[in-house]
Amino acid sequence: MSADARPTRAPLTCVVVVIFTVRDNHPEVLLITRSADPERGLWALPGGLLLDGEGLDMAAARKLVEEAGVRDVYLEQLYSFDDLDPSAPEGSVAVSYFALVDASMVRLAPRDEWQAAWYPTNELPEVAFANDRVVEYALERLRNKLQYSNVVYSLMPEEFGLGRLQKVYESILDQTFDKRNFRKRILSLGIVEETGDVRAEGAHRPARIYRFIRREPTTF
Amino acid sequence: MSADARPTRAPLTCVVVVIFTVRDNHPEVLLITRSADPERGLWALPGGLLLDGEGLDMAAARKLVEEAGVRDVYLEQLYSFDDLDPSAPEGSVAVSYFALVDASMVRLAPRDEWQAAWYPTNELPEVAFANDRVVEYALERLRNKLQYSNVVYSLMPEEFGLGRLQKVYESILDQTFDKRNFRKRILSLGIVEETGDVRAEGAHRPARIYRFIRREPTTF
DNA sequence: CCAAAAGTGTTTTCCGTACACCCATGC
């Protein structure tokens, strides 16, 4: 834009997606073993270059389909990092996203060349490209987002009991809540409604089943 | 990253900076008339390509120095847009930033080739590259940020009266506050301290002068 | 003396938190 001719840089731009789920009361992210250099063989977040004619959101959504087999889940742009791959001489920009998926909806594509696996966010393996920083940042954003939005819908099945919902909150925020206060808060938000059904899940009283009134992002 | 060979896209990546200030009880942004195609002659946000060896933050900070003559102000990455310049065949990614400057610190560089001017955020001229969307997004983020951080320090001079500070909050949030409640809230945050001075500003009682204890970003 | 902004406390409302017991079920 300026008229002078200082040497400029055309960094390679790619997307990277932090796909969260909650399994076994732990927040987990999807990692993939890299099949190409650099960092071949290391675990990394799903990501890659944009296809021809593709926008950033589209590329991130495509990764979700390719790697987790899900679409129409909560997906939000996170941050653009310029320092994840110091090996790129022309510089690199990684536009990161975070996504929330219900573990029961996920279908990991069977692969010959590389593998995909869920890792608890606090027990990541060695990862390429400082991807642990990206996960950390995404987790922080997710924790904030839980406070003032309904995005948790994207981590839940269609129908669920409030106990299950509470466990998801507790897993991500890494703290426990009083059952009565939690229910009061959630119900007062008016984001869930009773289905009328109950479901027996074990050797105890069956739970009333709820669903989200709107399965789309809402800010309180 | 994948082994297949679908055609990929290497979008041009640039930075764009929304520089906010408050003048005359209005939030304003710095715009520049474009001296080059495309969109020559239209107003646009300061921005451009990265210089060789430069990171995103560095490029944004450089724009602040070049266009507003300020450094060490609050600067935060905002969002990366992929649809601001539909004319670019290879695609374009604009990494946007927002900055907060005290109007009295700004020294707009005198230019032959193009002009810079402050515009109230609600009275933007016709702008290039959908920059109005970027401004709108930045303003929203700024409004949120005011609620839970001290970033307003970057919009204020070193020393100021609480009435002046309240006006800045009111200008940006476009609402008025009760004077007593405002003062209570600010003082209880413990982010400002009295200098001990007072300053007479007009035909009324002089105001006690305060300063920010820490002129760096803090989250409440 | 008048206009203009500075400065000051109390009351009420609302929300978040703390807290303990009974219920329905499977085994």
Next chain:
DNA sequence: GCATGGGTGTACGGAAAACACTTTTGG
């Protein structure tokens, strides 16, 4: 009958909101 999670109401405390008058100055 016992272990397990489901389900319920009340009381307290702190923060935010509502609200009106006096002070100091310049002109």
